[in-house]
Amino acid sequence: MVTEPRPELLQMAESVARDKGIQPDEVLEAMEQAIQKAGRSKYGHEHDIRATIDRETGAIELMRCIEVVEEIENDVTQMTLAEAQKRQPDAQIGEFLTEPLPPIDFGRIAAQTAKQVIVQKVREAERERQYQEYKDRVGEIVNGIVKRSEFGNHLIVDLGRAEALLRRDETLPREVFHNGNRVRAYIYDVRQEPRGPQIFLSRTHPQFMAKLFAQEVPEIYDSIIEIKAVARDPGSRAKIAVLSNDATIDPVGACVGMRGSRVQAVVSELQGEKIDIISWSPDPATFIVNGMAPAEVTKVVLDEEQRRIEVVVPDDQLSLAIGRRGQNVRLASQLTGWDIDILTEAEESDRRNEEFRARSQMFAEVLDVDEVIAHLLVTEGFSTVEEVAFVPTEDLAGIEGFDEAVATELRDRARNYITSQNEQLTTQRKELGVADEVATLDGLNPAMLVQLGEKGVKSLDDLADLASDELRDIVGHTKLSAGDADTIIMAARAHWFEDEEAPSEAAAEAAPEADAENAESAKKEPA
16 A cells, blocks of 8 residues: 655655765665564564655555465465466466555554664665775875774774774874874775774875875876885884986985975874985895995895895994894885895905805815915805816916916816715715606706705605795705796606606507508498
């Protein structure tokens, strides 16, 4: 049964929708669900009660729906086709017949229940609107007002059309906010949670500082200057690497501003956080030297495989390079993405002298030469016996004090030593039970084979089961690159695929024979 037009319902829906920032239709759907719930309470929850509100007049229609089925499973909400056609001759299976119900006279309890349903549905619609509005705003800076504190120190921030959460660990040290304080923060995440969509803010996120610079420096906003990397120790110190796409503009000077006005605005927002602005460089060594500022760097040694770098600084610069509690070197490492080891010039000199002494002693013992010749070899850059054994004779003879005869003798001694060592290692490898198939793989020398045998890797299957990192752990990361390790492991796995191909090859070989046999039998059969 349809009630009289009720335009006040439509006006109320529009008012609520306007206040909550949602669509009027969502409010009307919430009202329909509330009326349906009240109808089930009055006529029985087992019935399929439905309500609709006319979007033009506001009239309410309440009805009971019955499904037309072949076989009844629920005699309250279903009926057979024969029964349905008595009421409606053109009824079909799968259709719903409707029975009008009289309007509900809402009592106090029913009205309260309806109100709760409407409030809940409106709140859900409002949360969905908030999620849809803010899910694409991750990475923006927003301004809000602290509304209240929850769970001790977590702050609820009113953004105008939504509320956001600012956790205590996402605020700067010694930073205190009270209700009504204005706060500027960075949206780092928006996600759906059981209690509704949550907007998470941060004032410690590295990108918060990057976005602040973009607001203060027009060249960054216009993409003339790029922020390539940021590292922060929130509330204390930060480093930011910048690059200019215009050769006429100094990126560091533009970010600092006239008399430091631009960087000072960012520092004030970050409660006095000290900011080092450095030039970014595609060359890792140059970038790391810049990143170590304000410390001076005299020498760097890179290990690109491990992404480690040794930085040598003057003795009086060590404390400055490390920083208070390791802050400077830690931020430089975060900024560049490299692990940084710091040595003083004295430490680096001592280590270099020790390496020189150890290599000289090794050459003297292995090649049976005096200290003068051993020192000359190390001075010329030789570090292993293999290098001496396989270097061209003219290169050795070109060393001051050497001639061709000395060079030839040194090469022969180095090769004899390597041959002797390989024979010993091969014997040891066989005693350990490492298969000859493993020994024939390219990339593995006798010393590596012995190391594998000591770790129980003795067959091709044993080697094939390893990951590249495991293989490098056994033989030493400096002796085998990740790419070479992958190549060796794939070579060890090759026999797995040969076993799979064998049946198909046999079938291919047998196919011509089968065809010949079929042809021969066809000739013998009578026509």
